[in-house]
Amino acid sequence: MADDDDVDEPVAEKAAAGGSPILDLPESLVLHILSFLTDARSRHRVALACTRLHAAERATRAELSLRGDPRSPGFLFLAPHFCFPALERLDLSLVSPWGHPFLSSAPAAGASSSSSAQHLNNPEAIFEQNEFIAGRLAHCFPAVSSLAVYCRDPSTLTNLTPYWRGSLRSVKLVRWHQRPLNLPDGADLEPLLQTCTALRSLDLSEFYCWVEDIVMALTAHPAAAAALTELDLGLAGATNGFNSPQLGAIAGSCPNLSKLVAPCLFNPRFPDSVGDDALLSLATSCPQLTVLRLSEPFEPASTSQREEAAITVAGLVAFFAALPRLEDFTMDLQYNVLEAAPAMEALARRCPRIKFLTLGSFQGLCKASWLHLDGIAVCGGLESLCVKNCQDLTDASLAAIGRGCGRLAKFAIHGCDVVTSVGIRRLAAALRPTLKEVSVLHCRLLHTAECLTALSPIRDRIESLEINCVWNAEQPCGVANGTTECNPEVFQEKECDLEDDELGEVSYESASKKCRYMEFDDIDSWEMLRSLSLWFSAGQLLSPLISAGLDSCPVLEEILIKVEGDCRTCPRPASRTNFGLSDLAGFPVLAKMKLDLSEAVGYALTAPAGQMDLSLWERFYLHGIESLQTLCELEYWPPQDKEVHQRSLTLPAVGLLQRCIGLRKLFVHGTTHEHFMTFFLQMPNLRDMQLREDYYPAPENDLMITEMRAESWLRFEVQLNSRNITD
Amino acid sequence: MGIVEEAHNLRVVGEGKRGVIVLAHGFGTDQSVWKHLVPHLVADYRVVLFDTMGAGPTNPDYFDFTRYATLEGYAFDLLAILQELGVSSCIYVGHSVSAVIGALASISRPDLFSKLVLLSASPRYLNDVDYYGGFEQEELDELFEAMGSNYKAWCSGFAPLCIGGDMESVAVQEFSRTLFNIRPDIALSVAQTIFQSDVRSLLPLVTVPCHIVQSTKDLAVPVVVSEYLHKHLGGDSIVEVMPSEGHLPQLSSPDIVIPVLLRHIQRDIAV
Numbered sequence: 001m002a003d004d005d006d007v008d009e010p011v012a013e014k015a016a017a018g019g020s021p022i023l024d025l026p027e028s029l030v031l032h033i034l035s036f037l038t039d040a041r042s043r044h045r046v047a048l049a050c051t052r053l054h055a056a057e058r059a060t061r062a063e064l065s066l067r068g069d070p071r072s073p074g075f076l077f078l079a080p081h082f083c084f085p086a087l088e089r090l091d092l093s094l095v096s097p098w099g100h101p102f103l104s105s106a107p108a109a110g111a112s113s114s115s116s117a118q119h120l121n122n123p124e125a126i127f128e129q130n131e132f133i134a135g136r137l138a139h140c141f142p143a144v145s146s147l148a149v150y151c152r153d154p155s156t157l158t159n160l161t162p163y164w165r166g167s168l169r170s171v172k173l174v175r176w177h178q179r180p181l182n183l184p185d186g187a188d189l190e191p192l193l194q195t196c197t198a199l200r201s202l203d204l205s206e207f208y209c210w211v212e213d214i215v216m217a218l219t220a221h222p223a224a225a226a227a228l229t230e231l232d233l234g235l236a237g238a239t240n241g242f243n244s245p246q247l248g249a250i251a252g253s254c255p256n257l258s259k260l261v262a263p264c265l266f267n268p269r270f271p272d273s274v275g276d277d278a279l280l281s282l283a284t285s286c287p288q289l290t291v292l293r294l295s296e297p298f299e300p301a302s303t304s305q306r307e308e309a310a311i312t313v314a315g316l317v318a319f320f321a322a323l324p325r326l327e328d329f330t331m332d333l334q335y336n337v338l339e340a341a342p343a344m345e346a347l348a349r350r351c352p353r354i355k356f357l358t359l360g361s362f363q364g365l366c367k368a369s370w371l372h373l374d375g376i377a378v379c380g381g382l383e384s385l386c387v388k389n390c391q392d393l394t395d396a397s398l399a400a401i402g403r404g405c406g407r408l409a410k411f412a413i414h415g416c417d418v419v420t421s422v423g424i425r426r427l428a429a430a431l432r433p434t435l436k437e438v439s440v441l442h443c444r445l446l447h448t449a450e451c452l453t454a455l456s457p458i459r460d461r462i463e464s465l466e467i468n469c470v471w472n473a474e475q476p477c478g479v480a481n482g483t484t485e486c487n488p489e490v491f492q493e494k495e496c497d498l499e500d501d502e503l504g505e506v507s508y509e510s511a512s513k514k515c516r517y518m519e520f521d522d523i524d525s526w527e528m529l530r531s532l533s534l535w536f537s538a539g540q541l542l543s544p545l546i547s548a549g550l551d552s553c554p555v556l557e558e559i560l561i562k563v564e565g566d567c568r569t570c571p572r573p574a575s576r577t578n579f580g581l582s583d584l585a586g587f588p589v590l591a592k593m594k595l596d597l598s599e600a601v602g603y604a605l606t607a608p609a610g611q612m613d614l615s616l617w618e619r620f621y622l623h624g625i626e627s628l629q630t631l632c633e634l635e636y637w638p639p640q641d642k643e644v645h646q647r648s649l650t651l652p653a654v655g656l657l658q659r660c661i662g663l664r665k666l667f668v669h670g671t672t673h674e675h676f677m678t679f680f681l682q683m684p685n686l687r688d689m690q691l692r693e694d695y696y697p698a699p700e701n702d703l704m705i706t707e708m709r710a711e712s713w714l715r716f717e718v719q720l721n722s723r724n725i726t727d
Numbered sequence: 728m729g730i731v732e733e734a735h736n737l738r739v740v741g742e743g744k745r746g747v748i749v750l751a752h753g754f755g756t757d758q759s760v761w762k763h764l765v766p767h768l769v770a771d772y773r774v775v776l777f778d779t780m781g782a783g784p785t786n787p788d789y790f791d792f793t794r795y796a797t798l799e800g801y802a803f804d805l806l807a808i809l810q811e812l813g814v815s816s817c818i819y820v821g822h823s824v825s826a827v828i829g830a831l832a833s834i835s836r837p838d839l840f841s842k843l844v845l846l847s848a849s850p851r852y853l854n855d856v857d858y859y860g861g862f863e864q865e866e867l868d869e870l871f872e873a874m875g876s877n878y879k880a881w882c883s884g885f886a887p888l889c890i891g892g893d894m895e896s897v898a899v900q901e902f903s904r905t906l907f908n909i910r911p912d913i914a915l916s917v918a919q920t921i922f923q924s925d926v927r928s929l930l931p932l933v934t935v936p937c938h939i940v941q942s943t944k945d946l947a948v949p950v951v952v953s954e955y956l957h958k959h960l961g962g963d964s965i966v967e968v969m970p971s972e973g974h975l976p977q978l979s980s981p982d983i984v985i986p987v988l989l990r991h992i993q994r995d996i997a998v
Contacts, residue, residue: 605756606979616890616893619890651890655886675785675787682884
């Protein structure tokens with residue numbers, strides 16, 4: 001887009017005359033310029049300018065996410081010259097209907113004995129149609145090297161891969177539905193590992209299968225496994241994790257891995273859990289690892305008393321010694337590793353390139369008891385640090401980290417209960433030149449208002465902020481307005497700061513002082529804040545947020561709101577109060593929102609007398625969304641009733657969403673009734689809508705979950721697509 | 728594919744030889760309300776599931792307001808389904824209003840039904856002289872008011888915002904919670920149909936054996952209604968009141984309800 005503007009600007013008069021100088025350039029230059037254009041809307045605008053640019057755009061497009069139904073006549077009968085020769089990254093995981101068995105040999109969903117025109121029942125007809133579609137796709141996109149596809153069963157891959165066999169380097173499989181029961185182990189990955197010789201990267205972070213499938217597939221295809229350099233085994237977050245022998249088998253089969261992401265079984269009560277030995281063997285098998293992210297999938301029953309992990313500091317020291325190329329390391333445990341500081345010092349020494357670090361349940365990370373830096377603060381090269389559940393991380397530790405990790409651009413603490421706003425402020429002040437992203441969640445002593453004021457040193461520099469919203473009843477609402485009477489206190493505090501820094505000593509008493517900051521601190525707006533992420537517990541209001549300190553965010557474009565908790569035990573909100581989404585209308589350029597109520601649990605179809613059901617809660621949360629007039633993209637996760645396994649939009653939710661007339665894209669991670677979908681047809685700008693049930697297990701259409709069927713969805717889509725769009 | 732099958736999302740599961748069971752859901756829900764019951768039946772019976780017209784997953788264009796102004800319209804649908812499937816005799820399990828619909832259908836075609844299992848059924852919801860249906864006119868007025876305002880809002884492009892939980896009367900709340908899940912225009916029509924219906928005079932014409940099952944604490948169906956049905960139905964009938972609560976007991980307390988339903992399906996009334 002910059003290129004276009006630069007060329008067009010000085011000759012605006014000529015453009016008015018009907019020709020543009022960019023067209024005077026030789027074709028190869030035009031194509032070269034266009035290849036730099038990555039933003040989808042800009043590309044669309046270019047394509048609409050004139051036929052020559054249209055063809056040029058198509059010739060240079062590198063990335064495309066296909067929506068719509070490839071079985072529709074519009075796609076099947078495209079002209080032969082419709083082709084994207086430069087297209088390398090193709091995403092087929094969102095074709096309509098979402099989650100449908102795409103190009104699968106199995107008959108389409110709908111177990112009734114009769115079928116509609118769209119569904120074919122006999123195998124030859126299915127086979128022919130699949131061949132035809134796959135052939136068309138290959139014709140349109142001959143050069144695909146990176147593919148994402150929703151894969152219900154391996155026949156999808158068998159039908160697709162022959163065409164791109166030689167060029168596929170990177171594949172992402174998506175499956176939120178259940179794994180077909182009668183598949184042999186490893187069958188899901190067979191077609192890929194067997195035929196795609198150029199395969200280097202496999203992303204299964206959203207693909208549900210068993211851990212045994214992975215192990216079997218990799219050990220059965222040693223050549224393909226040895227060629228892999230990137231492996232993401234997230235498995236839709238639905239497994240218990242790989243145990244020690246399984247991890248060893250994977251590491252053994254893939255010695256050239258440079259990136260590995262895997263959930264692991266770290267629970268020490270299991271005999272073959274991942275411990276020091278398993279880690280060391282992983283490191284020795286895969287010495288080239290630069291990105292390694294291991295996490296424990298499930299929270300233990302009681303998070304207050306965590307048990308000790310099977311992983312020791314000595315083990316970690318040896319582990320880091322074996323991975324000199326490590327740049328991005330995550331070890332997110334639910335079991336404590338005690339006295340971890342020496343391990344961190346070893347990390348700094350042995351892995352000099354380390355830049356991104358996430359640690360969960362590591363205790364004793366940074367004692368900061370003397371002037372010198374210890375533990376994590378020694379890792380001077382860190383650019384991103386996330387510490388979770390470290391119960392002895394103190395304000396002094398944060399100050400030390402601020403001094404020691406001078407390049408830190410992203411800092412996150414979750415569940416560190418001893419940290420107070422003093423520590424945050426010290427860190428923010430020390431890292432003012434570099435710190436751009438901050439995340440503070442579930443830290444018991446950090447209420448939102450305090451946290452926001454503690455960040456004032458970087459208020460005008462921070463670009464992305466994540467906090468949980470806890471409204472302390474004693475906090476005055478007027479903090480941001482600066483109506484305070486404590487000037488002398490503030491100056492004293494600042495002097496104290498300087499002294500403390502010099503001495504390097506902080507006592508717990510100063511940490512508990514509540515500090516009120518002067519008006520001049522808060523005059524600056526959050527000038528560079530582009531992305532805001534908020535966590536609420538069920539039943540809490542959003543409205544106090546603005547007065548808590550987030551009053552002026554001129555460039556905020558994206559907001560993510562997550563609500564978690566049990567609505568059934570919440571007190572009923574007073575009548576006429578609602579969550580307060582309309583308060584966000586004060587952010588002038590807010591364009592994208594993700595509203596995640598999926599972890600808010602309540603009653604759906606039936607509720608005990610006097611209890612609110614989910615339709616009332618959805619009304620509470622969504623009321624006021626129509627005042628967000630700049631909003632053009634919304635992703636919404638409806639609240640759920642775990643008893644009924646239902647995540648579906650209710651009448652008030654649909655009605656309120658429909659009022660959001662600026663919306664162009666609406667993605668609902670759940671389902672809804674067909675007649676509610678017709679409400680969305682009233683939204684004049686809506687052009688992209690999809691129901692994505694991307695949570696495990698996604699409801700199968702042939703079982704008893706019947707709200708949105710494939711036919712209903714397709715009917716809606718046809719209607720949506722046949723409307724005229726004004727811009 | 729037949730229009731009837733497609734319109735009603737008709738499904739037949741199970742290969743059992745003991746007979747055909749038709750499961751009919753009440754308004755505001757759809758066939759998935761039987762999800763806990765179906766697994767127990769598929770081994771022995773052929774189970775027919777369908778969505779009544781106007782239910783969530785059906786195509787709203789097929790909803791004919793004149794046909795469905797009375798419950799007879801739905802009874803005709805049921806008979807059409809049975810005819811389409813070629814069913815000669817079935818056990819019909821109907822919930823709430825569909826129970827009454829089944830009873831109506833059985834008046835004109837008693838040969839098609841070997842027995843009726845009526846779950847949370849009521850012949851008339853509005854109280855009358857010497858009859859306690861559970862609802863007073865004022866409560867129903869409030870409901871129609873809410874639905875009317877939803878309808879107006881929906882027509883003018885506003886968000887229909889009234890929901891079951893707003894009702895003063897807990898009885899209306901309980902019954903209409905799922906009703907508000909239907910599109911506002913269909914919901915208004917359906918609510919009028921239900922609450923204006925009064926099939927008390929037709930009860931003596933029902934000759935098929937009826938198994939009347941309901942919750943102890945269903946605010947929409949007081950226990951006396953089951954008594955009334957038992958007294959006035961033309962054929963043999965038996966009443967069982969389950970220790971469950973609410974109008975959707977097959978969803979809210981399946982462990983209590985499923986065994987009861989199975990018993991009534993499998994055993995006949997001893998004369």
